[in-house]
Amino acid sequence: MTIDPDPIPVTLRWAVHILRAEAVAVGLVAAWLVWSDLTATTTDLPSALLVTAFAVGAAVALWALGGALVRRRAGARAPAIVLQLMLLPIGWFMIQGGLGWLGVPLIALGLGVTGLLVSSPTNRALGFE
Known part of the structure; x- marks a missing residue:
């Protein structure tokens, strides 16, 4: 049995969990957009496909950044913060x-995960300190 001498700090672990949850949520939106694109009677096809591609790309990026951060890749922190x-x-x-009921939690989520990503334990784990 191998014991990790330097476990992932709780701040980084939570940031990764939230990034992955965001990826799943955006992925569900992307799936709905694909279904909507396929079943729409009238649509501006180029715009619809662009929005769908953006959602798919965002979901993939969030998932990949979460994976890179769990592997302590320091270069993944800046794109995740962006x-x-x-x-x-x-x-x-x-x-x-x-839509304040949705906007306020989104702002809090963005600021909260950013705070987790720039915290001292995360900085140490990623080699910034």
């Missing part, structure tokens, strides 16, 4: 559009 910070304007525009 994806989390993208939730801020999305949440803000949701609040402005009357």
Whole structure:
């Protein structure tokens, strides 16, 4: 039995779990978009395919970044932070559009995961300190 001398800190572990959960959620949205693209009666096909491709790409990126972070790849932290910070304007525009019940949690999620990714234990685990 091998014991890891330097276990993954709880902050990094939670960040990875949340990134993977986000990947699953965006993947479900992408699946719904594919179904919607296939069953729509009238559509702007190029725009529909672009939105669907963006959702699929985001899901793949979130999953891959979670995997890279669990393997302590320091280069995965910056793209993960960028994806989390993208939730801020999305949440803000949701609040402005009357969907505060969804926008506020998205902003909190983006800031929370960013906080986990820049915390001292995560920095040490990724070799930044």
